[in-house]
Amino acid sequence: xxxxxxxxxxxxxxxxxLAEETFTSLMRGAYVQNFxxxxxxxxxxxxxxxxxxxxxxxxxxxxxxxxxxTSLSTVRPNSTFIxxxxxxxxxxxxxxxxxxxSRIALIPSxxxxxxxxxxxxxxxxxxxxxxxxxxxxVKAQKDLKLRTSLERLANYxxxxxxxxxxxAVFELEFEKRRLASVLxxxxxxxxxxxxxxxxxxxxxxxxxxxxxxxxxxxxxxAPDPLIDDPST
Amino acid sequence: xxxxxxxxxxxxxxxxxLAEETFTSLMRGAYVQNFxxxxxxxxxxxxxxxxxxxxxxxxxxxxxxxxxxTSLSTVRPNSTFIxxxxxxxxxxxxxxxxxxxSRIALIPSxxxxxxxxxxxxxxxxxxxxxxxxxxxxVKAQKDLKLRTSLERLANYxxxxxxxxxxxAVFELEFEKRRLASVLxxxxxxxxxxxxxxxxxxxxxxxxxxxxxxxxxxxxxxAPDPLIDDPST
DNA sequence: TCATGTGATTGATAAAGATCAATCACATAT
DNA sequence: ATATGTGATTGATCTTTATCAATCACATGA
Numbered sequence: 118x119x120x121x122x123x124x125x126x127x128x129x130x131x132x133x134x135l136a137e138e139t140f141t142s143l144m145r146g147a148y149v150q151n152f153x154x155x156x157x158x159x160x161x162x163x164x165x166x167x168x169x170x171x172x173x174x175x176x177x178x179x180x181x182x183x184x185x186x187t188s189l190s191t192v193r194p195n196s197t198f199i200x201x202x203x204x205x206x207x208x209x210x211x212x213x214x215x216x217x218x219s220r221i222a223l224i225p226s227x228x229x230x231x232x233x234x235x236x237x238x239x240x241x242x243x244x245x246x247x248x249x250x251x252x253x254x255v256k257a258q259k260d261l262k263l264r265t266s267l268e269r270l271a272n273y274x275x276x277x278x279x280x281x282x283x284x285a286v287f288e289l290e291f292e293k294r295r296l297a298s299v300l301x302x303x304x305x306x307x308x309x310x311x312x313x314x315x316x317x318x319x320x321x322x323x324x325x326x327x328x329x330x331x332x333x334x335x336x337x338x339a340p341d342p343l344i345d346d347p348s349t
Numbered sequence: 350x351x352x353x354x355x356x357x358x359x360x361x362x363x364x365x366x367l368a369e370e371t372f373t374s375l376m377r378g379a380y381v382q383n384f385x386x387x388x389x390x391x392x393x394x395x396x397x398x399x400x401x402x403x404x405x406x407x408x409x410x411x412x413x414x415x416x417x418x419t420s421l422s423t424v425r426p427n428s429t430f431i432x433x434x435x436x437x438x439x440x441x442x443x444x445x446x447x448x449x450x451s452r453i454a455l456i457p458s459x460x461x462x463x464x465x466x467x468x469x470x471x472x473x474x475x476x477x478x479x480x481x482x483x484x485x486x487v488k489a490q491k492d493l494k495l496r497t498s499l500e501r502l503a504n505y506x507x508x509x510x511x512x513x514x515x516x517a518v519f520e521l522e523f524e525k526r527r528l529a530s531v532l533x534x535x536x537x538x539x540x541x542x543x544x545x546x547x548x549x550x551x552x553x554x555x556x557x558x559x560x561x562x563x564x565x566x567x568x569x570x571a572p573d574p575l576i577d578d579p580s581t
Numbered sequence: 582t583c584a585t586g587t588g589a590t591t592g593a594t595a596a597a598g599a600t601c602a603a604t605c606a607c608a609t610a611t
Numbered sequence: 612a613t614a615t616g617t618g619a620t621t622g623a624t625c626t627t628t629a630t631c632a633a634t635c636a637c638a639t640g641a
Binding site: 497498499534535537538541555 | 596597598599600601606607
């Protein structure tokens with residue numbers, strides 16, 4: 118692993134509390150690999166052999182049942198995914214595929230569990246990460262159960278806008294059909310939902326979104342930090 | 350706290366790794382209280398001052414937005430709730446109310462965090478609990494995004510049946526309108542959904558469910574351990 | 582430049598789910 | 612025994628969302 122990437126991984130909150138020696142030994146069993154776009158990295162139901170870390174690129178976590186499938190979240194550098202499965206030594210609940218050319222570090226789950234068993238600091242860092250993940254999913258659950266798709270889209274746009282710096286114009290960060298899946302709707306309905314937000318001053322051309330009337334959109338979206346603020 | 354309850358709390362997986370002395374000191378700041386039915390114990394958005402433990406009775410975790418509300422889960426003895434908020438020292442994402450007369454232990458969150466900071470074994474027990482909770486919500490998310498309400502009900506009934514011992518006849522464990530909310534539908538639609546399952550051999554009279562044709566129901570429900578098995 | 586493919590959009594229609602109003606069933610209190 | 616209240620059910624209707632089919636827009640490669 119090149120030194121710069123070693124430092125990228127080292128800088129993750131998850132690994133911060135590890136002694137240099139412990140980290141190095143954990144990394145000894147790890148390897149890094151480049152993947153092209155659209156490669157399935159893991160398949161739900163498989164045993165969780167590796168903790169994955171996205172070093173560059175991006176990864177889609179999705180799930181299928183009975184011929185349907187849905188995107189659950191996106192992982193970007195620098196973060197890990199499927200930590201819970203690794204810790205519990207339980208099968209993956211979600212599949213993962215690269216959205217673009219990506220570089221992924223793989224740490225054997227056995228090593229992660231072994232380190233976790235002996236290093237209290239590491240265990241505490243994992244707690245923080247898991248608590249954060251748990252709260253994210255609970256928020257997603259509330260978003261899904263309490264809102265219509267139009268309301269979800271409106272709040273998603275406000276979140277993206279803030280993420281992009283808060284200006285009136287910003288870009289959608291992924292394909293519309295994937296956005297539709299993340300928001301729990303079909304691509305057709307996403308198209309219609311964008312039009313449905315026009316009365317609240319939302320203009321979409323391609324991947325460019327303009328929010329003409331911030332107050333109108335916010336009044337309609339009624340964002341709630343207990344659903345929409347990813348930081349708490 | 351009576352000795353029998355002290356032992357109940359002590360027997361939780363979460364507290365098993367604590368030294369007797371550490372546990373006792375954690376319990377010193379705790380107190381136990383009886384609540385009547387339908388009392389709101391915590392309100393979403395409030396600071397998480399206490400880790401709650403259900404000693405007897407049951408508690409509904411729910412959330413509201415814009416005049417709507419939804420039940421997210423039920424907590425029964427002996428388990429804790431809002432552990433993630435306690436650990437992160439972040440506001441509650443869900444409200445909680447007693448479903449029946451209940452006895453609840455309250456441990457100051459500050460004490461839990463302090464113990465967590467110094468006791469690696471406790472941190473590891475918390476990891477296990479959080480990983481479990483995280484996976485439960487992910488499963489609920491998949492259930493909600495991948496299935497229709499009829500399919501969710503069918504799978505819920507199969508789960509309840511298994512939980513009740515696997516016989517053809519069993520009882521629903523809570524009010525239908527709450528069940529509707531948990532499953533993400535209205536009470537009216539739950540009524541219709543029960544009728545919609547008649548062709549698959551489901552008969553409901555009051556709270557008593559009879560599954561006449563197990564194979565038919567399972568063929569329709571297509572249960573999947575990665576969604577429906579609470580143990581993994 | 583032109584064909585080709587893929588994702589996005591649009592329209593028509595169907596299905597799923599919500600809402601509203603009325604009634605029913607059953608428990609509890611008088 | 613009768614009144615009262617609450618939750619469950621049913622029917623009618625409306626809204627939301629999905630599906631299917633066609634077209635459009637745009638990028639890529641021959």
